[in-house]
Amino acid sequence: xxxxxxxxxxxxxxxxxxxxxxxxxxxxxxxxxxxxxxxxxxxxxxxxxxxxxxxxxxxxxxxxxxxxxxxxxxxxxxxxxxxxxxxxxxxxxxxxxxxxxxxxxxxxxxxxxxxxxxxxxxxxxxxxxxxxxxxxxxxxxxxxxxxxxxxxxxxxxxxxxxxxxxxxxxxxxxxxxxxxxxxxxxxxxxxxxxxxxxxxxxxxxxxxxxxxxxxxxxxxxxxxxxxxxxxxxxxxxxxxxxxxxxxxxxxxxxxxxxxxxxxxxxxxxxxxxxxxxxxxxxxx
Numbered sequence: 001x002x003x004x005x006x007x008x009x010x011x012x013x014x015x016x017x018x019x020x021x022x023x024x025x026x027x028x029x030x031x032x033x034x035x036x037x038x039x040x041x042x043x044x045x046x047x048x049x050x051x052x053x054x055x056x057x058x059x060x061x062x063x064x065x066x067x068x069x070x071x072x073x074x075x076x077x078x079x080x081x082x083x084x085x086x087x088x089x090x091x092x093x094x095x096x097x098x099x100x101x102x103x104x105x106x107x108x109x110x111x112x113x114x115x116x117x118x119x120x121x122x123x124x125x126x127x128x129x130x131x132x133x134x135x136x137x138x139x140x141x142x143x144x145x146x147x148x149x150x151x152x153x154x155x156x157x158x159x160x161x162x163x164x165x166x167x168x169x170x171x172x173x174x175x176x177x178x179x180x181x182x183x184x185x186x187x188x189x190x191x192x193x194x195x196x197x198x199x200x201x202x203x204x205x206x207x208x209x210x211x212x213x214x215x216x217x218x219x220x221x222x223x224x225x226x227x228x229x230x231x232x233x234x235x236x237x238x239x240x241x242x243x244x245x246x247x248x249x250x251x252x253x254x255x256x257x258x259x260x261x262x263x264x265x266x267x268x269x270x271x272x273x274x275x276x277x278x279x280x281x282x283x284x
Contacts, residue, residue, distance in 0.1 A: 001248060002247075004241050004249070005281050006032075006274075006281050007283070008251070008252055009219075009255065009274070009277060010253070011028050011033055011035070011254065011270055012039065012218070012255060012256040013028075013038055014078070014258050015266040016266045017039070017263070019266065021045075024044070025067065025072065027266065027267040029070055029072070030267070030271070031270050031271050031274045033274060034070075035073055036067065036073065036075065037119070037254040038077050039079075045059060045060065045109075047105055060109060060112045060113055064113055064114060073114065076118070076157060076216065076252070076254075077110035077118050079106045081119075081121055082161075085099075086098075086123075087124060088103070088137070088138050088142065088145075089122060089124055089125050089138035089141070090123065091133075096137060099123065103118065103120060104145065106118055107154045111154065116154050116155055118156055120142075120157065121161060121166065122138045122142070122158065122161070122178065123141070123166065124166040124167055125138075125168060138168055139182060142158075142187065143182055143183075143184070146184035147184075149186040150184065150186050155215070156186055156187045157188055157216050158178065158187060159190040159195070159218065160172070160174060160192060160195050162194070162198050163198070163199065170199055171201060172196075175210065176209045188216070189214050191206050191218070192218040193217065193220060194220050194221075194224065194225060194226065194235070197235055198222075202243075204247075207243070207249075214249065215251050216251055217244070217249075217251065217252070219237075219240075219255055219256065221237060227256050227259045228257065228259055229262070230273040230276035230277065231272070241281070
């Protein structure tokens with residue numbers, strides 16, 4: 001049985017999007033944490049702001065130096081993707097191909113940030129078309145990305161979403177089907193505990209169905225929706241940790257405390273969540 005500690009804890013940086021990158025690092029450092037699930041979006045970093053690969057690489061090198069000078073590390077790159085105009089299941093072919101190019105470039109970004117993990121979601125289908133048509137487009141896109149990921153040595157970490165975010169991968173069964181149809185070891189699973197609770201599922205079901213392909217956890221509280229400060233919702237967080245340990249999980253638990261109610265003060269949301277975890281977990 002594994003032992004989850006504070007060394008497994010990482011921080012999603014999207015909730016800091018109203019603050020400078022220096023503030024992000026200051027905040028996380030003050031919380032005594034060092035692992036980042038780095039959101040790729042403005043105002044921190046988006047490759048769309050740079051005219052060529054060399055310019056983007058210079059920016060990444062600058063950000064990476066700031067991170068590593070503080071003894072921190074990027075454990076996964078998470079490019080902005082749940083909002084238009086990125087959708088791997090997009091019905092318009094140019095729209096879908098643009099989305100594939102977006103994630104392909106993001107793989108290169110991830111490696112330059114020092115991680116071989118890229119966070120990816122399925123996209124969504126239009127509500128006035130058959131779901132299966134969108135599903136097929138999503139799988140086709142994922143297979144293209146998986147092939148490139150294999151060439152680069154990158155893992156694609158795919159998360160199930162809440163039903164209001166997507167009509168494709170929202171359950172454990174959807175995730176199992178996607179992994180089977182994509183048929184690539186480069187594609188692995190992230191379980192979002194809030195999305196899981198919203199559809200009434202339990203964490204053990206993911207390990208029963210997917211085993212070691214559960215490679216990442218988005219950790220937050222909820223009622224059951226919302227991505228709340230740990231302890232401010234009603235999710236069984238201690239039980240989740242026990243389940244992870246029983247299944248010998250050794251990966252990261254990212255604090256995804258990104259509900260909009262925290263955007264004005266993301267530091268407090270991470271500080272309080274880290275304090276909550278320190279009452280449950282050893283430092284190492």
